[in-house]
Amino acid sequence: MTETLGSPPAPVGREPILAVRDLVKHFPVRGRGLVRRVVGQVHAVCGVSFDLYPGETLGLVGESGCGKTTTSRVVLRLQPATAGQIVFQGQDITTLSARQMRSLRREIQIIFQDPYASLDPRMPVSEIVAEPLRIHGRYNGRTGRRRVAELLQTVGLNPEHGNRYPHEFSGGQRQRIGIARALALRPKVLVLDEPVSALDVSIQAGVLNLLQELQEQFGLAYLFVAHDLAVVRHISHRIAVMYLGRIVEIANTDELFAAPAHPYTQALISAIPIPDPRKERARKRIVITGDVPSSVNPPSGCRFRTRCPLFAEALTDEQRRRCIEEVPELIDRGQGHPVACHYARVVQVL
Secondary structure, three states: OOOOOOOOOOOOOOOOOEEEEEEEEEEEEEOOOOOOOEEEEEEEEEEEEEEEOOOOEEEEEOOOOOOHHHHHHHHOOOOOOOEEEEEEOOEEOOOOOHHHHHHHOOOEEEEOOOOOOOOOOOOOHHHHHHHHHHHOOOOOHHHHHHHHHHHHHHOOOOHHHHHOOHHHOOHHHHHHHHHHHHHOOOOOEEEEEOOOOOOOHHHHHHHHHHHHHHHHHHOOEEEEEEOOHHHHHHHOOEEEEEEOOEEEEEEEHHHHHHOOOOHHHHHHHHOOOOOOHHHHHHOOOOOOOOOOOOOOOOOOOOOOOOOOHHHHHOOOHHHHHHHHHOOOOOEEOOOOOEEOOOOOOOOOOO
């Protein structure tokens, strides 16, 4: 049975372009031997709900293995959902066939983490950018070539270099090629899977600024998947924090950094270095101890309780029992935004 953990409230007067409701994705664990029976389940995504609005960037952040990339792949229908709904422009796409999804592929595109591995090294750049147009029957001679040149120019590349191959470009330039390819079909939603984590710090800002310019120019909606809160803060309007398959807090970016209420969010923010050495030495860090529990056998109740400093240091036995037995819903408990913690409290960490 799927647990319903609640959904963030929708802004008044706005309809989401993408609505995810109680999304679940489990992977079977098979035993050894000839038969290889299913002996367990990897609980990768468990009851995730969020809305994405036109022209908005929603950051999805968390440690490695928290389920954020799996969430993005299920949203794209690259992997089937175990349960839940994915509603795009009012249509539930969860159960659509591959043929029915074909037309929707033009509307939702992805930009991958590794800009080199995502590009075919045997194809010149102009052919890489033109490939989506050819697949969907939108490339025809001179018009197609003009469209490819426009796309390369839009992302800050020289159209005359379209006959070059990916290895002849830098990492930042290769990611721009990937962005141009994603824009070829004029999508409405882009899923960005750690798009700058493989780039040098000096190059990251240029790619992030380009993404913001493209969003303003074309009205794109971004689902921005990352583990670096500093990067997400720079580009996101709202941020959803994930831990072990569940969203534990979601809020406007400024509000989340000014008033984080979940202990996990507070620990992530406290790990961000402050450029002022005096402030950096004076502040108190929130340290998470222990390892991330197995997603095959996650803790009961609150999944963060095994590493939670609040659970370990500040709660009574009765309060701890509630954390062990009861799954916290993602609701507003007076902090101004939804938090999945029974004893959420705002702590200033920056």
